[in-house]
Amino acid sequence: MAIRVNLITGRTIQQGVSMEAGKxxxxxxxxxxxxxxxxxDFRKLGAFRGTNVRVTSDYGSVVVKAVEATQGPxxxxxxxxMGPWANMVVNPNTYSTGMPTFKGxxxxxxxxxxxxxxxxxxxxxxxxxxxxx
Amino acid sequence: MSRTVTDVICPFCxxxxxxxxxxxxxxxxxxxxxxxxxxxxxxxxxxxQAKDRITRPRMRQEDGSWKEITYDExxxxxxxxxxxxxxxxxYGWSSTNCEAQAIGSEIGELVGAVVDNTATVCHGTSxxxxxxxxxxxxxxxxxxxxxxxxxFWGCNPAxxxxxxxSRYSIFPRGFFTGKGHTGRKVIVVDPRRTDTAKIADIHLQxxxxxxxxxxDAFRVAFKGEHLxxxxxxxxxxKIYEAAETLKSGRFAIIFFGMGVTQSLGKNHNIDxxxxxxxxxxxxxxxxxxxxxxxxxVTGSGQVWGWLFGFPYAVDLSRGFARYNPxxxxxxxxxxxxxxxxxxxxxxxxxxxxxFSSVKKIYDLPSVAIDPHETPTTExxxxxxxxxxxxxxxxxxxxxxxxxPIETRKVVEPPEGMMTDEEFLGRVLARIKELQGV
Numbered sequence: 240m241a242i243r244v245n246l247i248t249g250r251t252i253q254q255g256v257s258m259e260a261g262k263x264x265x266x267x268x269x270x271x272x273x274x275x276x277x278x279x280d281f282r283k284l285g286a287f288r289g290t291n292v293r294v295t296s297d298y299g300s301v302v303v304k305a306v307e308a309t310q311g312p313x314x315x316x317x318x319x320x321m322g323p324w325a326n327m328v329v330n331p332n333t334y335s336t337g338m339p340t341f342k343g344x345x346x347x348x349x350x351x352x353x354x355x356x357x358x359x360x361x362x363x364x365x366x367x368x369x370x371x372x
Numbered sequence: 373m374s375r376t377v378t379d380v381i382c383p384f385c386x387x388x389x390x391x392x393x394x395x396x397x398x399x400x401x402x403x404x405x406x407x408x409x410x411x412x413x414x415x416x417x418x419x420x421q422a423k424d425r426i427t428r429p430r431m432r433q434e435d436g437s438w439k440e441i442t443y444d445e446x447x448x449x450x451x452x453x454x455x456x457x458x459x460x461x462x463y464g465w466s467s468t469n470c471e472a473q474a475i476g477s478e479i480g481e482l483v484g485a486v487v488d489n490t491a492t493v494c495h496g497t498s499x500x501x502x503x504x505x506x507x508x509x510x511x512x513x514x515x516x517x518x519x520x521x522x523x524f525w526g527c528n529p530a531x532x533x534x535x536x537x538s539r540y541s542i543f544p545r546g547f548f549t550g551k552g553h554t555g556r557k558v559i560v561v562d563p564r565r566t567d568t569a570k571i572a573d574i575h576l577q578x579x580x581x582x583x584x585x586x587x588d589a590f591r592v593a594f595k596g597e598h599l600x601x602x603x604x605x606x607x608x609x610k611i612y613e614a615a616e617t618l619k620s621g622r623f624a625i626i627f628f629g630m631g632v633t634q635s636l637g638k639n640h641n642i643d644x645x646x647x648x649x650x651x652x653x654x655x656x657x658x659x660x661x662x663x664x665x666x667x668x669v670t671g672s673g674q675v676w677g678w679l680f681g682f683p684y685a686v687d688l689s690r691g692f693a694r695y696n697p698x699x700x701x702x703x704x705x706x707x708x709x710x711x712x713x714x715x716x717x718x719x720x721x722x723x724x725x726x727f728s729s730v731k732k733i734y735d736l737p738s739v740a741i742d743p744h745e746t747p748t749t750e751x752x753x754x755x756x757x758x759x760x761x762x763x764x765x766x767x768x769x770x771x772x773x774x775x776p777i778e779t780r781k782v783v784e785p786p787e788g789m790m791t792d793e794e795f796l797g798r799v800l801a802r803i804k805e806l807q808g809v
Contacts, residue, residue, distance in 0.1 A: 245580055247563065249630055250532040250665075255412035259384070259419050262723060262746045299727055310528075310566045316580060318564065323723045323730075323747050331726030334638070337685055337701025338497045339726045341634040343581045363722055363747040364436075367734035 240285045241349035244276070244317040246296070247342040248329060254320040262359045271322035272356040274348065275308035280317065286350045293351040294319070294328055296344050300371075301327035301362070302354045317348065323359045327366065373398045381779040382413040383467070383762025386664030386772030387512075387536045389413065394782045403763075403783045410534035417763055419744075420783065426745055426757045427786045438755075443790055443798075446756045450715065450739045451802035454483040457713035457737070459689045463702045464719030464741075466490040466666030469767025469779065472792035473668075473675040476717065479800050482807065484689040486711065488702040489672040490719045491684040495662045497633045499673070499683050500697055501642035508649050510625070510659040511773045512539075517546035518657075521621030523559045525645065526583060526631020527663045530567035536663070541627065542571070548622075557617050561586065562631060574614050579605035584637045587644035590615055591651050624658040633662075664772035666719070667762065671770035706732040714738040714752075717792065718761075722747030741792060758792050759785035767793070 253270035260266060274294055276284065284305070286292065292305045294317075301324050308318060319325035321341070330340040354372070357365065365371050380392040394417060395405040403421050406414040429446035430438040441449075454460050462485045465473050480487040491499060501507075515522075522541050529536040537543060545552040560572040563580040578586050582604035589603040593615035599608040618624045626649055632641045645660060652658035664670050673683035680686045682695035685702070698704055702721070705711045706729040714733050716722075722730050723746060733751050740752035749755040759765045764785035770776050785791070790798075 247580060247631075249528065252411060252531045252534060255384075255532070255534075256415045258723075259412055259415040261419065261422065261744065262720070308564070310564050310569075313564045313577075316563055321724060323727070326723070326725060326730070327727045329726050331703065331707065331728045333698060333701065333704055333707075334636075335698030335704075336497050336500065336638045337492050337697040337704060338634060338638055339493060339703055339729075340636060341493070341726075342631065343635050359723060359747050360745075360750045363727075363730055363734075363750050366727055367731050367751055 241347050242283045246317050246344045246346045248321045248325040251320045268358045271320040272303050272324045273306050274303045275318040277314045279314045291351050292348050294346050296328040296346045299327040323362050377782045382409050383667045384413040384416050385533050387533050388771040396783050401784045420760045420763045429756045431754050447798045450799050453713050453737045455806045459711050460485045460713040461711040462487045462715045464717040465672040466669035467718035468792045469761045470671045470675050471767050473672050475796040477679050480688050486687045488685045490669050492701045494665050497639040498642045498662045500639040515625050516540045516544050518548050518623040519625040520556050521618050521624035523626045525561045525628040527629025528566040528568045559614050576606050581635045583641045584644050587648050590648050594651050619655040626660040627663050629663040668769040703729050716748050717741040720746045720748045722751050759789050765791045
C-alpha cells in the first residue's frame, strides 16, 4: 500500500556525528538512509518498523529504511535527515532564489522489502552513472 | 605522557564553542581525548586521527579506480582546469579559515570564476532578506546576559547546534539573567514536535510551509487586532498567548533556521520574521539571528563582503563582481549548464545538493579539496586531502553572530599534508605562471 506524505529534511544529531565520523561508513547510512514516519502513517502504509521502503517524488526515487519518528507526532509529514538519500527526491527548483526547496516535497512511500539501502558513496556513484533502478 | 590544550575552538557549527579542552601527546602528534565539546564536535576532533585517513591527492582513472598523485600534480591540474575554463564554479569555503578564503577569492578574480559558499543552500535566502530590509541583531553574549524570551523558529538546536542552548540561549546564568532557564520563556515554532520543542513553554506546531502566514499573524496579534480562528494550523488563542509572552519580556531574541529558509516563501519568510522583530521593538527590546550551520560560513560572507561587496554567489566572470541570487548561485548555474569546471573546497555538495546538481558536477572537470572521503570526492576527478582547519591548523573564523574568533592548532597533521591555504597559494602561483601575469 503506497501512501502520500509531505517530506521535509534537516539535521539530526546522529546525522552530525556519523557525518563527522566518515560518510563512507555504515553508521552514516544507518543515520541518514532512513525515513521517519508518524505512527498513523505507518498504519496506513501497512509495513513493519525497519522495513525498506521506496520513496518517490516528481524529481527522483530512493530506497531507505522506514523508522518511527522520535520527534513527533506529525501525521502526514515524513522526515529524511539531510544527506544524499533525501537529495535524490527533494525539489531542486530554486524559484530564482538560489535555494533548492529542501522542505515540503510531496512524496509517495511504498514498501520495498527486497531492495537494499545503498551507502552514500554507492548511491551518488550509481546515480551519476545512471545505474540506479 | 600527554598534555591538555585549553580554550580550543570547536570547528563544527556556527556556535563556535571556545571552551574545548583537548588532550594531546607530548610531541603534539596524537590527539587522545576531547572535553566539553558536543557529540558532533568531539567526533570531528577524533576523526582527524582516523587510521584510514587519505593523506595524498588522488586522481580518478578511466575505469573509476583511484591513482595516487603528488601535490605538485594536483596543483598543476587544478590551475590548468581553472585557467582553461570559461566560467568555473568555485564552491564551498565554509569549513576553512578566512585566510584560505582570501586566497581563493584572488584566484576567482584571476580566472573569472563564480565563487559561492554554502549559504546558498543554508542562509542565502536570509542574506537576501537582510539586504531587502536590514536586520536588528545582537551578539550571543547579549543573548546570554539579557534575553528572557527565546523564540526558535524552524530550527532544532538540540540536534543541529547541540551546545547553543546551554552556552547562550536557554540555560546559562548571565549578568541580567541570574535565574538561568527559570527566568526565561521559550517558544518553538516547528511542524514537528522536535527535541527542542519538547523543552519549550509554548510549541506552535505550524503547518509545514505556512510560516509566512504565522509571522503575519504575530504582527496582527501584537496589536491586539482580530485573527481568524486558526492560522497555519494554530488556534488563535495560542498565537495571542505567544505574542503576549514575547511582548512581556525585557529582551526577546528570535533564532531561525532552515525551516524558514528552505520552505516555500524563502526570503519572504525572513522578511516577515524581521518585520516581526521590528514590530516587537515597539513594546520591548528584540533582536533576531540566523542559526548558521558551518563554523565559518559567516566568515566567507565577511571576506567577500570586504573584497567584493556581496556575501555569497559572487560572479567574477565579467571582470567585476556581480551578484544575483537565482542567477549566480551554485545550484542554478549547474541546473542551467552555465559552468564548465567545478572546484569544491571545505564543503560537501555531493551529499547536500539536490542530486540533479551532483550529476552535473560529475560530468565536468572537477577538483574536491577536503580532508574526508565524501560523496563529493566520489564524483570529482581529483581529490586533494588537506589538514583540518581548527584542529591541525589555526586561522580566523566568524561565529554566527559575526564575531571573529581565532581558531587554534592543537595537533600536527599527518606528515607531508598541505593546508587549504598552502594548496590554494600554490595554485594561485601556478595560475599566474600559466597566465603570464
